[in-house]
Amino acid sequence: MSTDPIVRPDEPPVTALEPTAPPPGLGKTPVLFGVFAVLIAALVLFKPRHEDTTFRLATDTDLVKLPEITVPADATTWVMVVLMVLAAAFAAWSARAGRRTPLWLVALFGVAAMTAFLSWAAAGETVPVIGLLAGALALAVPLVFGALGGVLGERAGVVNIAIDGQLLFGAFGAALVGSITGSPWAGLLAAMLAGALVALVLGVFAITYYVDQVIVGVVLNVLVIGLTSFMFSQVLAPNAADLNSPPRFERMPIPLLGEIPVIGPILFRQTILVYLMYAAVAIVTWALYRTRWGLRVRAVGEHPKAADTVGIKVNLTRYRTVLLAGLIAGAGGATYTLVSVSQFNREMTGGAGYIALAAVIFGKWDPIRATLAALLFGFASNLQSVLSVIGSPVPSQFMLMLPYVVTIFAVAGLVGHSRAPAADGVPYRKA
Known part of the structure; x- marks a missing residue:
């Protein structure tokens, strides 16, 4: 039996005389943990809050109502800061030992940091x-759909910068067709086709004509903004009652599951698009890692020449995957006009496609991780709204920045060393 070490194709061989170097980027996570701990400690030091903070864990319609939890703001914040410092120390020890920070520690740190911040910011409320x-x-639904589209596109070797354009055109198509037909389902189908149309244009230029994929994506985003803004001012606004008043998807509580304390109201009292999001994440993850189709998609994104050698049609596979990604991203765009607001407005996505793209990178091109990243960004967006309502001392300008600040810190500090698919953004020219 051979005792030779197993070497991955993308790694150089390691001999007994060559010590293995720790993966790069391990030191960023403990540094970021420490920065957050210092910032929250500074909040308490320079602006102490001596009131109590109440956390409400139930709604008025819950069958089983959990009691409210009231805690002293300053003491709770200091306890959470201590936990954050301990987490930073453990992350630093792991980095020094050449190991990555465990995911459970990142989650624990996030809970402690958010508890500390909420205890301080909502004191007396x-x-x-x-x-x-x-x-x-x-709020995370369009981000999740957009991130899934981004993961599929980049796994096939096509950089999908045009996610924001697919979301915005999907929102426009959902509003227009939903208003004409009076059916939110027709609007959802139109949104998916609109996203696929943007993806088709991306594929034509990036796959067939070998144009730089980043440039094509940016141009498509600008083009969709201009086109939808023109159509809004010239067509939708003058005929708002007929062309810009789509019906909305109402909430659909799931019996029994919706009555589970805490989890039920959060996960199972949502609209149909949220339930479709659950299904989309599960199906994309299963298909990408457990089917022949997924193996081919990953093959053309990692080594298209080798895939072509074994009979896989590289560009056809990329076209199909990019179109599927557009369909999924377009469904996310329908959230804006069929759930959030029952009309279309100019640039109503607010750059959500770029946050979805950041979720793809933060999630290391994995559907589950990208979904978790999108949920984090959605939480940051809703947090600024909730704190504004309860009267937080944090300046409103900073609260508006919060989702984007979280995006920057997450991608810059928590991603660590990650590798995109080897052929991502590289057009394939068959010899």
């Missing part, structure tokens, strides 16, 4: 925990 988390999930 009541934090509706159910509303905060359920609203975060609803």
